[in-house]
Amino acid sequence: LEEFPIRTYRLALVGFGNVGEEFVRLLLAKDSVLQRDYGISWKLTGVASRRIGWVADANGLDPAAALDHRWPQPQATKKPAYVREWLAAAQADVLFEASSLDRRTGQPAIDHLQAALESGAHAISANKGPVVHAYRELRELAATRGRKFFFESSVMDGTPIFSMFPHCLPAVDLRGFRGILNSTTNVVLTEMEKGATLEAAVKRAQEIGVAETDPSDDLDGWDAAVKVAALAIVLMGAEIKLSDIEREGIRSLTPELVRAAHSAGMRYKLVCSAERTVNGVRARVRPEKLPMADPLAQLEGTTSAVRFDMDVFGLSIIEHKPGVIATAYGLLADFIRAVKS
Amino acid sequence: LEEFPIRTYRLALVGFGNVGEEFVRLLLAKDSVLQRDYGISWKLTGVASRRIGWVADANGLDPAAALDHRWPQPQATKKPAYVREWLAAAQADVLFEASSLDRRTGQPAIDHLQAALESGAHAISANKGPVVHAYRELRELAATRGRKFFFESSVMDGTPIFSMFPHCLPAVDLRGFRGILNSTTNVVLTEMEKGATLEAAVKRAQEIGVAETDPSDDLDGWDAAVKVAALAIVLMGAEIKLSDIEREGIRSLTPELVRAAHSAGMRYKLVCSAERTVNGVRARVRPEKLPMADPLAQLEGTTSAVRFDMDVFGLSIIEHKPGVIATAYGLLADFIRAVKS
Numbered sequence: 307l308e309e310f311p312i313r314t315y316r317l318a319l320v321g322f323g324n325v326g327e328e329f330v331r332l333l334l335a336k337d338s339v340l341q342r343d344y345g346i347s348w349k350l351t352g353v354a355s356r357r358i359g360w361v362a363d364a365n366g367l368d369p370a371a372a373l374d375h376r377w378p379q380p381q382a383t384k385k386p387a388y389v390r391e392w393l394a395a396a397q398a399d400v401l402f403e404a405s406s407l408d409r410r411t412g413q414p415a416i417d418h419l420q421a422a423l424e425s426g427a428h429a430i431s432a433n434k435g436p437v438v439h440a441y442r443e444l445r446e447l448a449a450t451r452g453r454k455f456f457f458e459s460s461v462m463d464g465t466p467i468f469s470m471f472p473h474c475l476p477a478v479d480l481r482g483f484r485g486i487l488n489s490t491t492n493v494v495l496t497e498m499e500k501g502a503t504l505e506a507a508v509k510r511a512q513e514i515g516v517a518e519t520d521p522s523d524d525l526d527g528w529d530a531a532v533k534v535a536a537l538a539i540v541l542m543g544a545e546i547k548l549s550d551i552e553r554e555g556i557r558s559l560t561p562e563l564v565r566a567a568h569s570a571g572m573r574y575k576l577v578c579s580a581e582r583t584v585n586g587v588r589a590r591v592r593p594e595k596l597p598m599a600d601p602l603a604q605l606e607g608t609t610s611a612v613r614f615d616m617d618v619f620g621l622s623i624i625e626h627k628p629g630v631i632a633t634a635y636g637l638l639a640d641f642i643r644a645v646k647s
Numbered sequence: 648l649e650e651f652p653i654r655t656y657r658l659a660l661v662g663f664g665n666v667g668e669e670f671v672r673l674l675l676a677k678d679s680v681l682q683r684d685y686g687i688s689w690k691l692t693g694v695a696s697r698r699i700g701w702v703a704d705a706n707g708l709d710p711a712a713a714l715d716h717r718w719p720q721p722q723a724t725k726k727p728a729y730v731r732e733w734l735a736a737a738q739a740d741v742l743f744e745a746s747s748l749d750r751r752t753g754q755p756a757i758d759h760l761q762a763a764l765e766s767g768a769h770a771i772s773a774n775k776g777p778v779v780h781a782y783r784e785l786r787e788l789a790a791t792r793g794r795k796f797f798f799e800s801s802v803m804d805g806t807p808i809f810s811m812f813p814h815c816l817p818a819v820d821l822r823g824f825r826g827i828l829n830s831t832t833n834v835v836l837t838e839m840e841k842g843a844t845l846e847a848a849v850k851r852a853q854e855i856g857v858a859e860t861d862p863s864d865d866l867d868g869w870d871a872a873v874k875v876a877a878l879a880i881v882l883m884g885a886e887i888k889l890s891d892i893e894r895e896g897i898r899s900l901t902p903e904l905v906r907a908a909h910s911a912g913m914r915y916k917l918v919c920s921a922e923r924t925v926n927g928v929r930a931r932v933r934p935e936k937l938p939m940a941d942p943l944a945q946l947e948g949t950t951s952a953v954r955f956d957m958d959v960f961g962l963s964i965i966e967h968k969p970g971v972i973a974t975a976y977g978l979l980a981d982f983i984r985a986v987k988s
Contacts, residue, residue, distance in 0.1 A: 332959075339818050464960050466815030473814045474807030476983040477680050478976075601965070604942060613967070618673075618976040619805050620967035624942070628960045635819075635959040642817040 310345025315645060316364065318352030318396040318427070320389070320418050321404035322372075325432055325459075326355070328634035329402065330369050336638065344642055352396030353377075355405070360388050362395035389418050393425045400644060402637050404432040409523065409532050409548070412439030423447045423455065428644040430637055434460035437536040438548055454644040459636025461487065461533045462610055465625040469643060471541055478616040480542055482581035485612030486605050487533040490517040490524035491556050491576040493607055498564040499573070504557070516608060526555035527576065527591040534578045534589045537612075542580060544587035552590035559593055567595050573603040578612075651686025656986060657705065659693030659737040659768070661730070661759050662745035663713075666773055666800075667696070669975035670743065671710050677979065685983055693737030694718075696746070701729050703736035730759050734766045741985060743978050745773040750864065750873050750889070753780035764788045764796065769985040771978055775801035778877040779889050795985040800977025802828065802874045803951055806966040810984060812882055819957040821882055823922035826953030827946050828874040831858040831865035832897050832917040834948055839905040840914070845898070857949060867896035868917065868932040875919045875930045878953075883921060885928035893931035900934055908936050914944040919953075 317333075319326050333340075333348060340346040349366035361367065361377050371377070393401065401422035403415050412435030419429040419436055420443075429448065431437070436444060437457050448455035458468050471480070486492060490508075493516050497507035508525070511517035523529045531551040538544040556576055564574050572595045580589035596603040601622060605611055611624040625632065658674075660667050674681075674689060681687040690707035702708065702718050712718070734742065742763035744756050753776030760770040760777055761784075770789065772778070777785060778798050789796035799809050812821070827833060831849075834857050838848035849866070852858035864870045872892040879885040897917055905915050913936045921930040937944040942963060946952055954963040966973065 336818050343818065465962060466811060469815045470807060470811065473984070474810045474980070476980055476987075477677050477684065599945070601942065601945060604940070604945065613965075619969045619973040621806055622963075622965040622967065624954075624963040624965070626954070626961035626963065632960040639815070639817055643814070646817075 312341055312345050312347050313645075314347040314349060315399040315641075316349050316351040316397050317400050317402065317641075318354075318362070318393060318398035318422075319350070319402045319404065320354045321406070321432075322353050322355040322358055323404070323406070324630045325404045325633050325637075326353075326402075327373060328630045329404070329637050330373055332631060332634045332638055334369055340642070344646055346642065346645065352392055352398055354389075354392060360392040362392050364395065364397040389421045390425065393421060393427060398422065398425065398427045400428045400430060400641055402430050402432070402641075403436070404637070407433050407435045409435055409438075409528060412436045416440045416444070419444055419455065420447060423451050423453050426451060426453065428454045428456070428641075430640040430644060431455075431457040432459045432633055432637055433457070434532050434536045437540060438532055441539050454640075454647075456640035456644055458640050459633045461536050462612070462623075462625055463628040463632035464635035464639065465623055465628075465632070466639070467537070467612070467623065468540055469639070475616070478618055481615045481617065482579065483537060483541070483612055483614045484577060484579040484602070485610065486575055486602055487578045487610050487612065488524055488527075488530040488576055489608035489610060490521060491530070492605060492609075493517070494525070495556065495559070495564060495574050495576070496606060498559070498561050499568045501561065501565065503561055504559075525557055527553045530576055530578050530591040534580055534591055538580045538587050538589045542582060542587050544580070544589070546587055546589060550589070552588075552592070554592040556593050571598050572596060573598065575602055575605070577602065653682055653686050653688050654986075655688040655690060656740040656982075657690050657692040657738050658741050658743065658982075659695075659703070659734060659739035659763075660691070660743045660745065661695045662747070662773075663694050663696040663699055664745070664747070665971045666745045666974050666978075667694075667743070668714060669971045670745070670978050671714055673972060673975045673979055675710055681983070685987055687983065687986060693733055693739055695730075695733060701733040703733050705736065705738040730762045731766065734762060734768060739763065739766065739768045741769045741771060741982055743771050743773070743982075744777070745978070748774050748776045750776055750779075750869055753777045757781045757785070760785055760796065761788060764792050764794050767792060767794065769795045769797070769982075771981040771985060772796075772798040773800045773974055773978055774798070775873050775877045778881060779873055782877075782880050795988075797981035797985055799981050800974045802877050803953070803964075803966055804969040804973035805976035805980065806964055806969075806973070807980070808878070808953070808964065809881055810980070816957070819959055822956045822958065823920065824878060824882070824953055824955045825918060825920040825943070826951065827916055827943055828919045828951050828953065829865055829868075829871040829917055830949035830951060831862060832871070833946060833950075834858070835866070836897065836900070836905060836915050836917070837947060839900070839902050840909045842902065842906065844902055845900075866898055868894045871917055871919050871932040875921055875932055879921045879928050879930045883923065883928050885921070885930070887928055887930060891930070893929075893933065895933040897934050912939050913937060914939065916943055916946070918943065
């Protein structure tokens with residue numbers, strides 16, 4: 307229906323692990339759709355990671371060479387402040403932040419996003435740390451600079467949550483939510499139902515590429531707590547810190563407890579929830595024994611889900627067995643929204 | 648963050664049954680939120696139905712009086728062409744179409760929506776008939792006039808489906824969907840599992856206000872077929888007519904079949920589905936025997952759900968036990984999107 311003039315955007319990417327690489331592959335795969343349906347053309351002008359250093363070329367890096375880790379010149383890793391010089395060298399219109407997360411501080415991702423917004427670029431994060439530790443500051447900075455700070459992929463990969471509320475669910479009163487947002491514990495608990503010890507179950511989750519080498523963040527409920535905090539802060543306007551989340555991991559669950567529950571037609575799940583109370587938003591992460599009729603009890607493996615309770619109705623969103631491409635897609639969708647809205 | 652100048656919109660409503668009345672109540676309840684968060688003020692300037700006739704006052708009708716069915720003057724029902732004079736008398740900025748549906752033709756809803764767009768008003772429909780029978784024409788007319796044709800509440804009440812795809816899921820390749828979209832058959836099949844005959848189950852569904860006096864549209868799969876057609880046409884760009892939907896209702900299911908399935912850990916559901924094939928989109932409605940592990944098998948009563956299969960991941964949306972307020976909310980959300988985007 308509409309004719310768009312094609313505009314070319316210069317893209318810079320911090321973090322070039324699984325997500326960053328998959329994002330570049332997705333950009334290549336969707337190239338013609340972006341041009342045809344959105345008038346979007348793109349050039350990869352910056353790639354940075356601890357391993358690579360800070361690579362920038364405002365005329366465009368070759369994406370295929372980047373995926374092959376062939377860089378135009380050897381780059382030395384410099385101090386984080388270098389992000390500003392790198393953004394300038396890349397002449398970045400959009401920064402994508404997919405570096406590894408320090409959940410306690412949200413750094414260095416927050417610095418990267420702030421530098422991007424100050425340089426006049428849109429700032430798109432796959433990292434939930436900046437949302438939990440600096441949402442209001444980054445949002446205000448973005449508004450001041452007329453740019454966007456988006457982070458759809460930070461909590462549920464490509465599934466629309468943050469973009470859904472303002473656009474698709476305007477003027478609702480969100481009273482609370484409840485969901486399963488950590489896949490490692492989901493896989494571990496399923497293995498324990500089959501009889502595995504916690505250690506063996508974690509090993510299995512590591513083998514299928516779900517659990518990290520150090521699974522503490524997942525087992526102790528930290529990953530889930532950061533996600534609950536992000537949702538509560540953004541969707542419910544909660545004035546809440548990570549330390550305010552009531553948090554209980556799954557280490558206290560023995561195989562006996564898990565199997566006994568399963569025999570009784572129940573299932574343990576690490577449940578994330580938040581609700582509005584007279585004293586503000588109460589948010590928590592804890593193992594709960596759910597009846598099988600609870601839709602959350604049915605979730606297997608890496609499938610995640612969240613139910614939102616609003617004044618007008620209740621709505622659940624389930625993301626089925628997402629791969630890395632789902633996270634990469636969240637970055638792509640944010641990119642399109644940032645430049646087209 | 649943002650300051651809006653308040654603008655007042657004149658609203659006209661065709662159809663003043665359960666949905667129309669609930670919509671006016673919701674407008675009243677959300678009045679201050681609309682002003683504060685969206686800069687939207689409103690006046691009800693037109694109400695029309697077979698019973699009421701065509702009531703209009705550009706200075707505003709009293710919503711409380713309208714809910715009480717006290718009208719400024721007795722109105723005679725005039726011929727359908729009167730909609731244009733009525734829209735002019737109401738000076739309508741937005742028309743809401745919630746009249747009763749003729750699924751075979753989509754009329755008179757299509758005429759109402761067309762008249763609204765031609766008069767320069769946004770056209771918002773709770774009716775799926777116009778989507779199935781006149782989507783492309785109304786969309787083009789709306790684009791020509793710089794107005795919006797929205798219909799979020801026509802298939803899944805307030806649940807965001809049509810608004811979700813362009814905004815929240817840009818550039819995806821939607822390969823197919825699968826869902827339960829008719830609540831009458833869902834309630835009837837649950838009653839039959841408990842041992843009721845089809846007739847008794849329908850009576851029960853009528854008692855709880857789910858089934859119509861004449862339940863044929865539901866039992867024969869027509870209601871579901873219209874919904875499948877609407878989703879396939881809008882979301883998948885299918886060149887499809889209502890008569891192209893493969894349709895089988897639930898009349899062939901005996902209580903014995905339903906109970907035998909249930910005893911075997913399975914459940915009959917009236918499943919709506921569509922998939923992209925080399926010969927275009929294939930869409931159908933038919934009873935399917937689902938294993939209990941299928942999330943669709945878990946749905947009870949009026950809860951509806953649909954799963955979308957995309958190239959980047961799979962996503963399910965569940966609407967939990969929606970009331971009339973959910974449909975009214977769909978109209979409200981469309982109103983906000985129409986005037987603010």
